[in-house]
Amino acid sequence: MAEQAGDPLFQSHDPIFDRKELLHVGHVPDEDRIVGRDDEIQSVAAEVGAITRGDPPNNVMIYGKTGTGKSLISRHVATRAQTAARDNEIDCGVLYVDCSEANTETRATRQLALSLKDQTGYQENIPLRGVGTMEYYQHIWGILEDFFDAIIVILDEIDKLDNSNILMQLSRAREAQKTDAYIGVIGISNKVKYRETLDERIDSSFGHRELFFHPYDASQLREIMRNREDAFQPEVLEDGTIELCAALAAKKHGDARKAIEILKEAGELARRTGSETVSESHIQQAQEVAEINRIEELTSGATVHAKLALYALASRIITGDRETHKTREIYERYVGICNMVTTDPITENGLYRQLKEQAFLGVIESEKTGGGRSQGSYLLHRLVTDPKHIIKAVRRDDSLEELPTYDQLTETGPATNNRDVDLSSFS
Ligand SMILES: Nc1ncnc2c1ncn2[C@@H]1O[C@H](COP(=O)(O)OP(=O)(O)OP(=O)(O)O)[C@@H](O)[C@H]1O
Ligand SMILES: [Mg+2]
Structure with missing residues (x-):
């Protein structure tokens, strides 16, 4: 090994x-590192690809859970289409x-106008403020x-737009004779x-196709x-580590971003402990750490009752x-817990709505069960993740940190008192 130079306080070699x-969160992988989304790449290309032949493209909406490659694949296909179009002048x-x-x-629209200006030799000044949407559209056209x-x-993240007028403007631009250029929206x-x-x-003027990106399975995550x-x-990753990481991530969420984060975090952990x-x-x-972070993120916007x-x-x-x-x-149980943290409980119906919202976030799954005619049907709820992670994630909320920890819950059982925690209200 080469002799170490410089201040020994800092290792020169990681x-x-x-x-x-x-492995960084914002890292955009090169083309040859994109794997496991061939069909999706083909499908997106089939919708926008007409552009490369000088024909009108289809608009397309891509749906899918977080970390399923939606942003990555869209940019990838768009850039390839741009190159292919250039080849055809x-x-x-x-x-x-x-x-x-x-x-x-x-x-x-301001961002669209500014980035179009950036990509071209457009001379006119585009004001950053003090003008309205119409003026930005004028620059775009x-x-x-x-x-x-x-x-x-x-x-991207189109549902965050406060209104979807932009979809209509873009899809009707040719018809309304604002421009001759073909516009494909993803x-x-x-x-x-x-x-x-x-x-x-x-909806009708946007007239789009819909594509669904599914969570990655273990073999795709492994790739x-x-x-x-x-x-x-070299030789730092022990045999089976990537397989394990892929299996765990596939089981929980199939999110490529999270899988990569876990791999990185495992490396950090190894380094910190001198392994x-x-x-x-x-x-x-x-x-475990990643899962708790994920739950915390998912529930970060949720109410204290949720x-x-x-x-x-x-x-x-x-x-x-x-x-x-x-x-x-x-x-x-919720009412008992509200007593512990001196919060007024909401109604059972209100709580039911909160649970439904959590189901939407993917934290719990709810299933209707027929209890026979006399009993009526009712909902059964289960957690999609380890309850231990939920306990930890919820307790990270400053106002809820006095709730019993996971260890306290497992030690004391349902209806016992112990000297540290009063769980009597849980019975
Ligand atoms: N097929 C793939 N091959 C290689 N890396 C991938 C692939 N899919 C996703 N990744 C990695 O995961 C990261 C997240 O993917 P991406 O940003 O496309 O997810 P997303 O579906 O847009 O998620 P979100 O809904 O959270 O925005 C990418 O930056 C990339 O590092
Ligand atoms: Mg995205």
Whole structure:
């Protein structure tokens, strides 16, 4: 090994990572590192591809849960279409708008106009403020007129836009003789219900196809991670670590971003503890932390009652012997917990609505069960994740940290008092 130079306080050589940037959250992988989405790439290309032949494209909406490659594949296909169009002497622009930031029509059109200007030699000044949407549209049509035959507009997280007028403007632009350029829109959302929120007028003029990206399975996640193994120093990843990471991530969510984060976190953990290799146990620990973070993120916008409802369900599962519980059972425990944290409980019906919302977020699953005619049917709720993670994630809320910990719950059982925690209200 080469002699170490410089201040010995700082290691000149990272014993675990070689190209850690490959595992960063914002890292956009090169084309040859994109795996497991061939069909999706084909499908998106089939919708927008006409642009490369000088024909009108279809608009498309891509739906799918977080980390399923929607943003990545959209950008990838759009860029390839741009290159292919150029080969046919068609000037095709690609525009990307993150509507979670540019969440109003004015902001989105301003961003479109500015990035079109950036891509061209457009001379006119585009004001940053003090003008309205109409003026930005004028610039957009002007730039298209002068510089482009076609553009692909990616509207990512489109459900965050406060109104969807932009969809109508873009899809009617040719018809309304604003421009001759063909415009293909790729809208992206993880809310499948987005379409229902669209104004009928907009929905019909946008006339789009819909694609669904499914969560990755274990073998796809394995491939995605294998393709970035060179983030680590040679021989550092022990056999079976990537397989384990893929299996855990597939079981929980099938989210590629999270799988990569776990791999990175496992590496950090190995380094912190002075280990020379990354082992399965590092993956296990990293996955626990990641899962708690994920639940915390999912529930971050939820009300305190939703969190208490989740806590109630988790604690029932821990202290009881069943995985599924009726709304009524969760409600009873919830009321007890409200007493503990001196919060006024909401009604059972209110709690039921909170549970439904959690089901939508993917934290719990609810299933209707027929109890026979006399009993009527009722809902059974189960957690999609380990109840331990829910307890930890909920307790991270400052106002709820006095709730019993997981260990306290497992030690004390359902209806006992111990000297640290009063669980009597849980009975
Ligand atoms: N098929 C793939 N091959 C390689 N890496 C991938 C693949 N799919 C996703 N990734 C990795 O996961 C990250 C997340 O993917 P992407 O941003 O496309 O997800 P998304 O579906 O847009 O999620 P969200 O709904 O949260 O925005 C990417 O930046 C990339 O690092
Ligand atoms: Mg995305």
